[in-house]
Structures are given as structure tokens and as C-alpha cells.
Amino acid sequence: MTDKIQAKIIGASKPRIDGPQKLRGEAMYAADHHLPNMAYAYGVFSTVASGTIDHIDLSKAKQMPGVIDIFHHDHFPDLYRTPSSFAQENKVDETRLPFEDGKVYYPGQFVALVVADTFANARAAAYAVKVDYSADAEPIATLSQALERGGEPKTAKSSGHSRGNPDSAYESSTNRIDVTYVTPMETHNPMEMHASTASWENGDLVLYEASQGVIFARNVMAKVFGLAPERVEVRSPFIGSGFGSKLWIWPHAIAAAAASREVGRPVQLVVPRQQMFTTTGHRPPTQQQIRIGADDNGKLTALTHDSINTTSMVDTYVESTGSCTKSLYDCENLRVSHATIGANHGTPTSMRAPGAAPGLFALESAMDEMAEKLNMDPLEFRKANYTERDQSMDLPFSSIHLMEAFDKGAEKFGWAKRDHAVGSMRDGDEIIGWGMAACNWEALKMNCDARVSLRADGTAYASCATQDIGTGTYTIVAQAVSSITGIPLDKIEVELGDSSYPSGPVSGGSWATATTLPAIAEATRSAIEALKSYAIGDGGAFAGAKADDLSFDDGKLSDGDGKSVAYTDVLGQLKLANADGEAHTPGAPQGEYSFRSFGAHFVEVRWDPGISRLRVSRVVSAIDVGQIINEKTSANQVEGAIAMGIGMALFEATEYDERSGLPVNNNYAEYLVPVHADQPDSVDVILLDHPDYAFNEFGARGIGEIGVTGMAAAVANAVHHATGKRIRELPIRLEQLMSA
Amino acid sequence: MRNFEYQKADSVNAAVTAHAGQASSFVAGGTTLLDLVKIDIMQPERVVDVNGLPLYDVEALDDGRLKIGAMVSNTDLAYHPTVVEKYAVLSEALLSGASTSLRNKATTGGNVMQRVRCPYFRDGVSACNKREPGSGCAAIGGHNRSVHAVLGTSEQCIATHPSDMCVAMAAIGAKVLVTGPNGEREIDFLDFHLLPGDSPEKEHALDVDELITHVVLDAPIEGSRSTYLKLRDRASYQFALASSGVIVATEGNTIRDARIALGGVGTKPWRAREAEQALIGEPATEQSFKKAAEIAFKGATPYEHNAFKIPLGQQAIVRSLTHATAARA
Structure with a gap:
């Protein structure tokens, strides 16, 4: 492991360096x-x-x-x-x-x-x-039609997991729930x-x-x-944007x-x-059965999560809803399983937080239901089942601050003031509901190449064939170069999104940051080594010195004896245009740790039963994703994910006619995504910012997806607190809440 | 988009002359027509552009009525001082519709002529008696939660009229002034939109080649207050699941006069006359409002997914009447 990178620029709140290009319409998109x-x-x-x-x-x-x-x-x-x-x-x-x-x-x-x-x-x-x-x-237009007449579901063996004796442990549990959740097809709609x-x-x-x-x-x-x-x-x-599509x-x-x-x-x-x-993917509909067994102290004794989703008639796509279930809580007897069944849809694909978004809607709703059954505060119930070990991998988590996320989120939200009785909190015509849920996402890191040049004109250049999908990758790549060289962001040119550049990762899975930055850092150091080799050579600023005795800081090479030369002068003196570095960095270290990110959402909803109006009015999310690289773009990722989670909870569903199999709301007017007016009056994102150096030298795990996970459950749990209605099928629509 | 002949008219009469039969369309803001042309649902052979015709004025008439030019944009109408002051229900209805950019383009005449949002009308292939008379109505037995009616439906069509503006106009009372090959005439607003009945393709009372030039609002009811309440899933940019435009005049706590119109639940901008009658002379209480709301939906027909619109529409009536009669601070 290389040194930890702890420069001030890492974690700073910086506007996107590509912002002006976008503002001026100079950023060229594919159809431009x-x-x-x-x-x-x-x-x-x-x-x-x-x-x-x-x-x-x-x-x-x-x-x-x-x-x-x-x-x-x-x-x-x-x-x-x-x-x-x-x-x-x-x-x-x-x-x-x-x-x-x-x-x-x-x-x-x-x-x-x-x-x-x-x-x-x-x-x-x-x-x-x-x-x-x-x-x-008789085309197959929906998951229920597929289950009725779509033949045998196909088990997805590779994504399943089982430990202990989940079924018998469930049967012998003191307290049990057996509930089924349904999530609809959703469409990315970038x-x-x-x-x-x-x-x-x-x-x-x-x-x-x-x-x-x-x-x-x-x-x-x-x-x-x-x-x-x-x-x-x-x-x-x-x-x-793409959201996976x-x-x-x-x-x-x-x-x-x-x-x-x-x-x-x-x-x-x-x-x-x-x-x-229709033809560029979607998140498939799921049906998920969850059974939870718990003892009277609120300790989980058994947990099963069996899920099925539709796929197309030609390809198999598994929505791995149990991917978080298998390790989020301490439970010795546990099973997750996934199956697919064909439908007349295009092939599904990953949509922001694939598996986890629908999966944690189910799990975190079920946890709320069990807490209610146990007459426990849902937050306390989760804490009672906290674990620092990934039991599915039999490895410790590299870094987990879920308890802190619970505590800081709860404190900011005012959770302690919650009256747990359903419908007990009122404000004028409105009933207030408070709900919470945990978030969870796997931290991944891939192979990556990168190239960095220190240029004689005082600028630096970095390139990698990853992409900036609107999340701020250009900016954090520049921050990574700056963190090592001290060159200011406005003097760093970053090029991404071209397959002719050094091979970089897909912008997905929240792994672009953890994958790309170490390669950029390594290439930067390699460029500095090249610079040193020029400097100590004939005619160089430090001719005759040893490379190891030179250090690079704040744009200057120094020999430790008081001599310091700007790198532009080192290059200029030799009539060299630049010093280049390339790098290849590997994927995540295997076998020692389970790398995952954690967090918690606290949500307030307001239900006006006189006009059947439901709104999310307040959200506090505490997120544990390791080191924050850029506070501004990170908070923006979580805020956007919260908006998307509200859409998942209350609005989004791609619908097909059960008779013809044709789509019925495939347009921006009738496929509802949240608009500005749906945004909560207050959204507080707490970034815990504990570097995870076991994962990479920046300590960052990535932040694109985790904010979506658990959000729909937190809303549904708040809705239950307000109305007493347990909605197990998304989206939560007013007619589900109207009936007595 | 298929090609069409385009002609810009420089006078109302020239527009009417240029509009040559069923295959022609007038275009004003274009927010309905161009959308539907782009998705190949409307295929006009000739489009007559009425932008620029001198129909941009809002004029207070001596008899207390308000004459609105057909080209007045939804935005301009919503913020017109007389509308804000005397026809709050109309201003609120306009501002609850669409988005700012659409309201800037959409016109008064065009809004009256909005087409339905039924997905089976818009998909170009499903059975739809509006698009292809005699083909049937796929909405019945299909997905009919959001943009389908419970009032005024027939076995041939159940699509709602999507306008908010028209609901307010139905409550206020108005005349639609039109010019055609045979000159000018006026149509009562409540007679303008037609129930689908057996011929849902016939949506309005305009004759071929007739152009809407103005909408004239009735004088406001003396001493009345009005409001518009639109209920929907998301907070903005969605057609009403149910909406209610009400105008109420009270003497003491007794209702002297009342108007109730409904959106999102009817196949046309829906005036609930019986409910209004039931309110007049009654005390302005929740009980009276609930009774009126029940009457408004007497005979409503729920379909597979929209039965909730009946209680939702009733809630809209009760809450908007409550607002319109609440004591003012």
C-alpha cells in the first residue's frame, strides 16, 4: 500500500471544472x-x-x-x-x-x-x-402474468447465499413475520x-x-x-447522465x-x-418474500429473502435484491436467493443501485414491520443487530461507521422526539410520519490505467478512458493530480470518455472514484519520477543528484539542502515539453476485508387525509462512504439519490397493458419522476468522512448509488407511522392510503 | 413528422379562408398539435398559423364581463390584474397547469382545444374511437387510473378532458366567440365541449373551418370568493387526478350562490349544477359541503383503476369550498 493521500484539496468543496463548458453549451454530447x-x-x-x-x-x-x-x-x-x-x-x-x-x-x-x-x-x-x-x-406483459403462465422460473445460482439453517431457525423463532414485497418496473430516464x-x-x-x-x-x-x-x-x-442505462x-x-x-x-x-x-434497459419488476425470525430481545434468529424478477425472452438479467441482506445485519441463519422468469420486455439492466434499491425497500420495510411486532423503536432494533463482520464472506468490514450514521442522523432529525404511536403526530390538516432505514452498497475497485503529464507551461494533463456522467469525475481527477503536485485545479486539464485513452472503468457501481483516482495518483508520481530523472541528468537543474534525494512539493523539485526549482524551470532548462507518467493499478485487495459502504435515512412525510395528499417534507441522510473527495459533488450525489428514492417510493412505475403487452406510460408526462416541487423542504446530507485506507490510498469508497438504497423503505416506514398502512407494493399511491 | 402545407394568416378572415376542411389545423402555441404531429397521431395536411392575429387583448366590457383574446397566453391570463382580482379560480387553475414554459406558449383558444392524454389515443395502435372511430376503446378494461373519467363517460370513450383552465371557465360561465365561413357566432362554454357518447371523435361544437377568437367570461358573482384545488400524485407538472374550481357567495354563514366545476374526473370540463343547487340556502359547513360533494358524483361510473377518483373528487370539493368560505384573517 502506498502512502495515504491527505492533501487539503482532497475533501474540499469544489465546483465542477467542466461546469463553464456546460454552461456555455460547449460540452459536446453524442447527438451534438x-x-x-x-x-x-x-x-x-x-x-x-x-x-x-x-x-x-x-x-x-x-x-x-x-x-x-x-x-x-x-x-x-x-x-x-x-x-x-x-x-x-x-x-x-x-x-x-x-x-x-x-x-x-x-x-x-x-x-x-x-x-x-x-x-x-x-x-x-x-x-x-x-x-x-x-x-x-397472450404476450407476457407483467411479472404476475409471467408467474401465472411463464413456465418455470430460472434460479440464479451464483448470486444466492445460505448459512446456518435458515428455514428451521425461522420455524422455531419466537417472533416471526413472513411478508412479500413487490416493486415495479422502473425506467432510468436520463x-x-x-x-x-x-x-x-x-x-x-x-x-x-x-x-x-x-x-x-x-x-x-x-x-x-x-x-x-x-x-x-x-x-x-x-x-x-445514464443511471445505468x-x-x-x-x-x-x-x-x-x-x-x-x-x-x-x-x-x-x-x-x-x-x-x-423499451429498448435501452430498465429495472425489472420484483417480487420478494422476506421472513424474519427474532427473539424477544430483538436479536435476529433467522432471515430469508427470496426474490424473482422478470427478464427478457432472450437474455437473463438478475436483479440481486438480496445483495445487501446477506451481510447488513448479524444473523447466523440466513438465505438469499434469486430467480428470473421471461417476459415480453426488452432486456433489463442495472439501474442506479441495482439489486440494493428494490432489495433494501423489502428488507428495511420488513425490519420496520418486525420492530413494530416486537414493540421496539425501529432504530434500536437495527442497532441490536449491528455487526462489524460480513458473515456472508466471513471477513471483517474494512471500515464501518453505521452506528455513527444512526446516531448522527437520528440526532439531526430529532428521532428521539418520535411518538411511536401511529398517526399520533399532527400539524393542522396533516398527519406527520417519521420513518428510517439503513443504506448499504458494496465498494468495488477495478483495474485502471491512466496518463499524467506535467507540462512546461505550468499546467498538468491527465487522461483516462473512464467517463464523467455528470457526477464530477473530471473535477476529482484534477483534485487527485493537485493533491500530489500542488498544481491548482484551473491549471489541470483532464480528458475522459474516449476509448483511445488509457483503459479506465465503466462509470457504474460507484466504483469510478476508487478505481480511477489511485491510477491517476500513480501516473502523477510516475510523471514526477520522470521529471526527477531529467533534473538529475546532464544539464538538469539537479545534475548529478540522486533521484531519491529529490522531493516534489507545491510544483517544485527540492533537494533537501535548500535548493528548490519550479518544475516548469526544470523542463524549460532542458527544452522539454513535459514529463509523462503512466500507471496501471489493480482491483481491490482480496481476502482480508469486505468492503462496503453504509448509512441511514431519516424521513418525514406529511399525509393530509382530507385531500389524500402525501408529501415527503424532510430528509436527513448520514452516509459512510470513506473519504469524501469533493464535498460539493458528493453531497450532490446523495441529494440526487434522495430525489430518485422519493420517485421510487411515490411515483415511478413503467406500465404495460396486460392484454396487448404494449407500454402505456412511456413518456415524460405520464411516467412520473419527482419534480422540483416534490423536493422536501429540507434535505440534510451528513458525510461521515472516515477514510478507508485498507481499500485505497485515498480512502474513498464511492458515493453514486448508496443514497438511493433504503430511501423507499424509509418513506414507506414513515407512511406507516403516519397512516397505519403498510404498503408493500411500490409506488405508494394515494388510493392505497385512502381506503379505510 | 410528416410534411404539411404551412400558411401564416394575417387576419381572422384570412385564417378561416385558408383553413380548408377536416385535413387542416390551426396552430397557435402548438403545445398540443405539434406534440401529436411529432408522434404521428395527428396528420394535418395544412396548418394555418394564427400567431400574430390581433387577438392578444384582455378587455373589460361595460356589462362587467371580461373578453379574452384567443391568443392571450396562459401566463399572461393567469397574471392579468383583473383575473387575479376577480377570477381567482381562473388564475389558480392556469398556474396549476403544465409548466412555466408551456404556459408561456399555450394560448387561451388552444387550451380550450386541448386533446386527451389517454395513452391508447396516443400510442397510435390500440383501439381508440377518437383516433379511429369504430375501433373500440382500449382504455375500458385497460390502464385507466390517471387520465380517465368517472363522469360523462360512454362505452365508446372514457378519457378526461385535461384542461385546468376550462374547469375554471366552466365554473365562471363564459361564451366562446368563433368566426367561420358564415361569419361570427357565440357558443355557450358549457355547450362547447361535447360528451363522448357514441361519437367521441367529435369533441367540440366548432364547425369545420371555425376559429375561436375570444372567450368572454361572465361577470363575477357579486361578493363571491373563488378558488381552484388540483389533486395529483406529484406536486407539479401532472394532469389532475381530481380538481375542483368553486365560486361561493355567502350572506352571514348562509350560501347565497355557488358554482362548482370539476377536472380530472369528467370527459369534459364538468359543471356540477345539482351540487350547486344543494348548497344554495344552506349553511357554509362541512356537512353541507360533503352533501354537495356526494351529489356531484351521483351516477359516477368507476372503471378498473380509477374508482378512487370519486372520493378524491369529493375531497377536492369539500376542501375548496372550505377554503372559499373560511373566515379571513
């Missing part, structure tokens, strides 16, 4: 690129949920102005599937290629692609394509549409893609087109690149909002 001679593609999307294409009538569309070509399953180049492996860095969730055959597996599937000279002409012609289908009479701008030159592909993972995207496109990876470049310097390549990117090669022009394809609900 309008290349010379570019054509535009627009999809024709299946209007049946399941079936086969009988006939595609192009007669009218082909006559439309500006149409260049129309692709479909009988007119599309032969391509290869990608293996879909995380280890090989070519993972996708939907393995079926677009236009592979005439089968329809879900509504909103690409069935044709019109390429025309303008976007408007492409869209008009797409509307004029007539497709006749033989539709299956503001920026999925978009691909593809161009080919001499058989090489350049793809501007709204992507959370340019390396994976490059590798997948290389596999699909049968090319060496060096012949593909994927660029995604800015994306209008832009982690992997979806059919539109392949369709755009293939179309571009076929028509011999650059092609841009923007996925319409309606199809961002």
Missing part, C-alpha cells in the same frame, strides 16, 4: 456532432409485444423525400454477437443483434431503420413503413436521449455514443463488426454503425423517448 455529409436514422419499432414479422411494406416510405435506405431483417449486414463477459470487458445485457431475424420479443423492438438526409425526413418515412405481424395472442453518431474511415469506426463505458463499448463494437479493438474508437466526453451497448448503436457502413456516410441515430422505455 453533425459530421459532413451525415445522414440521420430513425427506427420503426414493433407495435406488438410478441410474434413474428409477416411483411414489411416499404413502398410508400421509399418514395418519401430524402430516403437513402431502409434496413430490416431481410436487408441488414451479417454481424457477430458479442460474448457478453464482464471479465473480457465486452459485456452487454441484450445479446441479440438488431434485425437478426423476423422475430419480435418485446414491444418497441427495432424492426426497421430508415436512413434519410434529415432527421425529419427519416422520421416521416419511418412512420410510413407498414409492418404486418403475426402477434401472439435527460439526454440515447444517441449514436457513427462514421467509418478506411474500415475503422468512430462512434460518438452516450456511454457510461467507452472501453466496453469499443470492445463490443469490435466484436460485433469482427474488428480488432484498435480499429474502433468510442467517444463519450459528456453524457446527460448507458453502461452497455444497446441495439441502436449497432444499428447506427452498421447503417453508416452500408450507406457510406456518417449516420446519427437518437433513440426517441418512447423507446428509451
Whole structure:
């Protein structure tokens, strides 16, 4: 382990260094690129949920102005599937290629692609394509339909866990609950549409893609087109967020690149909002049975969490809802299991805090139910089952401050003043409810490469093929360089989001920070070593000195004997442009610790029974994610996650018609996400900021996802406290609370 | 978007002349028309642009009525001093609708002409008698929680009229002034929107080529107070699950006059006349309000997912009447 990095710039509250570019409209997103001679593609999307294409009538569309070509399953180049492996860095969730055959597996599937000279002409012609289908009479549109007639669920063996004797321990427990929770399909809905701008030159592909993972995207496109990876470049310097939907390549990117090669022009394809609900992934609906056994002192004696989610008819995606359950609380007898069942939907994918978000809704609701049964304060019940050991891995947590999160959150919120009786707290027409829940997320770290240059003009340059998905990665990379060199942020240029840069991680799983920063730090040190080697060489500022005797601080090389030279002078003296460093850093250390992040949400809701109005009025969240790199962007991540958690609790559900299998609310008006007016009057984020140096030299574990986890349960528990209603199916809608 | 012929009109008469039959559309703010053209649900062959016609004035008439030009934006109308002072229900209704940017574009005439939000109307393929007469109504037996009605429905259509503004106008009472090939005429606001009945494709009383030029609000009821309450899942930017626009005049604690109109629950902006009658002469108490609210939903038809709109609509009436009659500090 290298030294701990404890510079002042680490943890500082800094505005995004890319903010001005975004403010001025200079940040170029995938669909902002309008290349010379570019054509535009627009999809024709299946209007049946399941079936086969009988006939595609192009007669009218082909006559439309500006149409260049129309692709479909009988007119599309032969391509290869990608293996879909995380280890090989070519993972996708939907393995079926677009236009592979005439089968329809879900509504909103690409069935044709019109390429025309303008976007408007492409869209008009797409509307004029007539497709006749033989539709299956009974498509599977929902999880309940799948469970009724979808055949045998498939067990996901690798994500399960069992210890002790969960079933018999449950049966012999003094206090027991057996409850089932249901979460709906949810859709990521980033503001920026999925978009691909593809161009080919001499058989090489350049793809501007709204992507959370340019390396994976490059590798997948290389596999699909049968090319060496060096012949593909994927660029995604800015994306209008993704929430997981832009982690992997979806059919539109392949369709755009293939179309571009076929028509011999650059092609841009923007996925319409309606199809961002169908063909670019979603969080699948889940049904989760939880059984908890506890003794009279509130100690857990058994815990089982058995979950099933829908997947597509062609691929298996497991929503691992039990991923937190297996280690959050102390319990010797425990099982989590996952299964999947097919439905006529596009393939699901990771959505911010996959598994944990629906999983902790279930677990943390169930914990509240058990606390109620035991007549215990729900906070005390959780504390009674606190553990510092990950029993699923039989390893200690590297750093856990959950108790502090509980205590600080409770204190700030005023939890001690809670009257535990249901409906007991009132304010005018409103009944106030207070609920809480724990948060939890795995800390991950991947391999990473990086390059850093110290430049003669007094600036530094850092690059890595990771991405800034709006979270502040550009800024924290600059902070990492600054923490070692003392070069101020405004003199550090950072380039991310291009597969030609040193290989970096997918921006997902909350691992970009813990993965990228150590590589940047290592590359920075390596650049300093290069600088030293120049300095001690002939004609150098410290000619004849030993590299080990030189130190670099605040932009200067010093020899310890009082001589100090600015690095710009060291380079200038030798007429050198820069000193470069590269690095490769490994994934998380294995075998000694379980690395996880923790936290707690405390939520106040207000229920006005006279008009059936429910609002979240106050949130306090205490978050334990190790060292905070940038207080401003970190708090922003948690605040955004709280908003998303409110959406999950109260609004979001992607709905399909049970008869036709067609989506019914695939637009921004009827798929409800929280708006500004839904934000609580007060949101307090407490960042505990205890560095976890066992994990990496910055002590940071990552913060993108944990804020979503537990939030829906905290809201549901508050709703129960206000109304006495235990809502086990999300979203919590007013009609569920209205009935007597 | 399919191509269409575009013509900008420089006078009301020129607009009417340019509008050539069923395949033509007028466009003002475009917040409904352009949306529906983009998703291929409306396919006008000719679009007549009425932006710029001299219909931007709000004029107080000598008889106490208020004449509103069809091109007055929702924002301008909501903040017009006379509307704020004398027609609070209208100002509040306008401001509860859509978003600031939409209200800046949306016009008075266009808002009256809003189309329904039913997903089966908008998906282009499901059975929908509005979009394709005779094809059926997929909303019945389908997803009908949010934008489907319990009042004024038929076996052919159950979509709500989505406007908030129109609910306030229904409460206030108004005339819609229109100009067509045969000259000008006025249509009572309550007769303007049609119940779906057996022909849900016919949504309003305009004849082919007629253009709305003004809405004239009735004079305010002497000594009345009014308010609009919109209930929905999220706090903003959602069509009403149930809304209530009320105007009440009291003498002492007795209700002298009352108007109740409902949104989010009816297939047209819904005036609850019987409920109003039941209030007049009664004391302004919760009991009276509850009784009126019950009467307002007499004969309501719940569908698979929207039965809650009946008690919710009743709550909207009770709370808005409570506000409109509360003692002022």
C-alpha cells in the first residue's frame, strides 16, 4: 500500500471544472456532432409485444423525400454477437443483434431503420413503413402474468447465499413475520436521449455514443463488426447522465454503425423517448418474500429473502435484491436467493443501485414491520443487530461507521422526539410520519490505467478512458493530480470518455472514484519520477543528484539542502515539453476485508387525509462512504439519490397493458419522476468522512448509488407511522392510503 | 413528422379562408398539435398559423364581463390584474397547469382545444374511437387510473378532458366567440365541449373551418370568493387526478350562490349544477359541503383503476369550498 493521500484539496468543496463548458453549451454530447455529409436514422419499432414479422411494406416510405435506405431483417449486414463477459470487458445485457431475424420479443423492438438526409425526413418515412405481424395472442406483459403462465422460473445460482439453517431457525423463532414485497418496473430516464453518431474511415469506426463505458463499448463494437479493438474508437466526453442505462451497448448503436457502413456516410441515430422505455434497459419488476425470525430481545434468529424478477425472452438479467441482506445485519441463519422468469420486455439492466434499491425497500420495510411486532423503536432494533463482520464472506468490514450514521442522523432529525404511536403526530390538516432505514452498497475497485503529464507551461494533463456522467469525475481527477503536485485545479486539464485513452472503468457501481483516482495518483508520481530523472541528468537543474534525494512539493523539485526549482524551470532548462507518467493499478485487495459502504435515512412525510395528499417534507441522510473527495459533488450525489428514492417510493412505475403487452406510460408526462416541487423542504446530507485506507490510498469508497438504497423503505416506514398502512407494493399511491 | 402545407394568416378572415376542411389545423402555441404531429397521431395536411392575429387583448366590457383574446397566453391570463382580482379560480387553475414554459406558449383558444392524454389515443395502435372511430376503446378494461373519467363517460370513450383552465371557465360561465365561413357566432362554454357518447371523435361544437377568437367570461358573482384545488400524485407538472374550481357567495354563514366545476374526473370540463343547487340556502359547513360533494358524483361510473377518483373528487370539493368560505384573517 502506498502512502495515504491527505492533501487539503482532497475533501474540499469544489465546483465542477467542466461546469463553464456546460454552461456555455460547449460540452459536446453524442447527438451534438453533425459530421459532413451525415445522414440521420430513425427506427420503426414493433407495435406488438410478441410474434413474428409477416411483411414489411416499404413502398410508400421509399418514395418519401430524402430516403437513402431502409434496413430490416431481410436487408441488414451479417454481424457477430458479442460474448457478453464482464471479465473480457465486452459485456452487454441484450445479446441479440438488431434485425437478426423476423422475430419480435418485446414491444418497441427495432424492426426497421430508415436512413434519410434529415432527421425529419427519416422520421416521416419511418412512420410510413407498414409492418404486418403475426402477434401472439397472450404476450407476457407483467411479472404476475409471467408467474401465472411463464413456465418455470430460472434460479440464479451464483448470486444466492445460505448459512446456518435458515428455514428451521425461522420455524422455531419466537417472533416471526413472513411478508412479500413487490416493486415495479422502473425506467432510468436520463435527460439526454440515447444517441449514436457513427462514421467509418478506411474500415475503422468512430462512434460518438452516450456511454457510461467507452472501453466496453469499443470492445463490443469490435466484436460485433469482427474488428480488432484498435480499429474502433468510442467517444463519450459528456453524457446527460445514464443511471445505468448507458453502461452497455444497446441495439441502436449497432444499428447506427452498421447503417453508416452500408450507406457510406456518417449516420446519427437518437433513440426517441418512447423507446428509451423499451429498448435501452430498465429495472425489472420484483417480487420478494422476506421472513424474519427474532427473539424477544430483538436479536435476529433467522432471515430469508427470496426474490424473482422478470427478464427478457432472450437474455437473463438478475436483479440481486438480496445483495445487501446477506451481510447488513448479524444473523447466523440466513438465505438469499434469486430467480428470473421471461417476459415480453426488452432486456433489463442495472439501474442506479441495482439489486440494493428494490432489495433494501423489502428488507428495511420488513425490519420496520418486525420492530413494530416486537414493540421496539425501529432504530434500536437495527442497532441490536449491528455487526462489524460480513458473515456472508466471513471477513471483517474494512471500515464501518453505521452506528455513527444512526446516531448522527437520528440526532439531526430529532428521532428521539418520535411518538411511536401511529398517526399520533399532527400539524393542522396533516398527519406527520417519521420513518428510517439503513443504506448499504458494496465498494468495488477495478483495474485502471491512466496518463499524467506535467507540462512546461505550468499546467498538468491527465487522461483516462473512464467517463464523467455528470457526477464530477473530471473535477476529482484534477483534485487527485493537485493533491500530489500542488498544481491548482484551473491549471489541470483532464480528458475522459474516449476509448483511445488509457483503459479506465465503466462509470457504474460507484466504483469510478476508487478505481480511477489511485491510477491517476500513480501516473502523477510516475510523471514526477520522470521529471526527477531529467533534473538529475546532464544539464538538469539537479545534475548529478540522486533521484531519491529529490522531493516534489507545491510544483517544485527540492533537494533537501535548500535548493528548490519550479518544475516548469526544470523542463524549460532542458527544452522539454513535459514529463509523462503512466500507471496501471489493480482491483481491490482480496481476502482480508469486505468492503462496503453504509448509512441511514431519516424521513418525514406529511399525509393530509382530507385531500389524500402525501408529501415527503424532510430528509436527513448520514452516509459512510470513506473519504469524501469533493464535498460539493458528493453531497450532490446523495441529494440526487434522495430525489430518485422519493420517485421510487411515490411515483415511478413503467406500465404495460396486460392484454396487448404494449407500454402505456412511456413518456415524460405520464411516467412520473419527482419534480422540483416534490423536493422536501429540507434535505440534510451528513458525510461521515472516515477514510478507508485498507481499500485505497485515498480512502474513498464511492458515493453514486448508496443514497438511493433504503430511501423507499424509509418513506414507506414513515407512511406507516403516519397512516397505519403498510404498503408493500411500490409506488405508494394515494388510493392505497385512502381506503379505510 | 410528416410534411404539411404551412400558411401564416394575417387576419381572422384570412385564417378561416385558408383553413380548408377536416385535413387542416390551426396552430397557435402548438403545445398540443405539434406534440401529436411529432408522434404521428395527428396528420394535418395544412396548418394555418394564427400567431400574430390581433387577438392578444384582455378587455373589460361595460356589462362587467371580461373578453379574452384567443391568443392571450396562459401566463399572461393567469397574471392579468383583473383575473387575479376577480377570477381567482381562473388564475389558480392556469398556474396549476403544465409548466412555466408551456404556459408561456399555450394560448387561451388552444387550451380550450386541448386533446386527451389517454395513452391508447396516443400510442397510435390500440383501439381508440377518437383516433379511429369504430375501433373500440382500449382504455375500458385497460390502464385507466390517471387520465380517465368517472363522469360523462360512454362505452365508446372514457378519457378526461385535461384542461385546468376550462374547469375554471366552466365554473365562471363564459361564451366562446368563433368566426367561420358564415361569419361570427357565440357558443355557450358549457355547450362547447361535447360528451363522448357514441361519437367521441367529435369533441367540440366548432364547425369545420371555425376559429375561436375570444372567450368572454361572465361577470363575477357579486361578493363571491373563488378558488381552484388540483389533486395529483406529484406536486407539479401532472394532469389532475381530481380538481375542483368553486365560486361561493355567502350572506352571514348562509350560501347565497355557488358554482362548482370539476377536472380530472369528467370527459369534459364538468359543471356540477345539482351540487350547486344543494348548497344554495344552506349553511357554509362541512356537512353541507360533503352533501354537495356526494351529489356531484351521483351516477359516477368507476372503471378498473380509477374508482378512487370519486372520493378524491369529493375531497377536492369539500376542501375548496372550505377554503372559499373560511373566515379571513
